Amino acid sequence: MKISRPEAATVLMAAVFLAFSAGWFLGGRSGARPVRVETERVLVQETPLALPAPAPAGEKVNINTAGLEELITLPGIGESRARAILDEREANGPFRIPEELTRVSGIGESTMQGLLPYITVS
DSSP states (O other), X not given: OOOOXXXXXXXXXXXXXXXXXXXXXXXXXXXXXXXXXXXXXXXOOSSOOOOXXXXXXXXXXXXXXXXXXXXXXXXXXXXHHHHHHHHHHHHHOOOSSGGGGGGSTTOOHHHHHHHGGGEEOO
């Protein structure tokens, strides 16, 4: 049985492709470095987080009469947000319900949920 010239060229090209593919896959694996995973280290926070002290248990902060220092004791309220609360209260009058605190820039729904147990408007 005799094969034609185009058939021979096709078989030769297929053999070259297979040899190249085998070399690519086998050669690529031998050069890879092993992965090293450290499991002995323990992450330690060197400086403790400075969280504001919450309002004393049972005492709620009246956001309509509280000053800067009282507002800073609320969780999630720093000096800039406390000033924003004071500015909002001065510009638009007292808060009618605690949820109106969300009209202050930087106080969203999640912050409001954390503040509800600590604030009052009465």
